[in-house]
Amino acid sequence: MRPIILTDDVELEITVESRSENYMLTIDSTSNVLNTATKVWIKKADYNVKVIQRASFDFFETLRKKLLWGEDIRTYNQ
Known part of the structure; x- marks a missing residue:
């Protein structure tokens, strides 16, 4: 199973x-x-949620880690 990312207008x-x-x-x-x-x-929800974000937070690095971008999933070991 692999995660997918969709635009916010998709239902x-x-x-x-x-x-x-x-x-x-x-x-x-x-x-x-x-x-x-x-x-x-x-x-997409009909409302927004406000969140606090650390200064060191890198959105794309988080995506890479969580979605295993750049990883060979055949050999990935958690």
């Missing part, structure tokens, strides 16, 4: 097909077990 509808009745969905480190009949819609 996704996700359905899961599986041999089992349930699947696990994890969002922001929170996991839920859902039935395969459950559809998931993903879209």
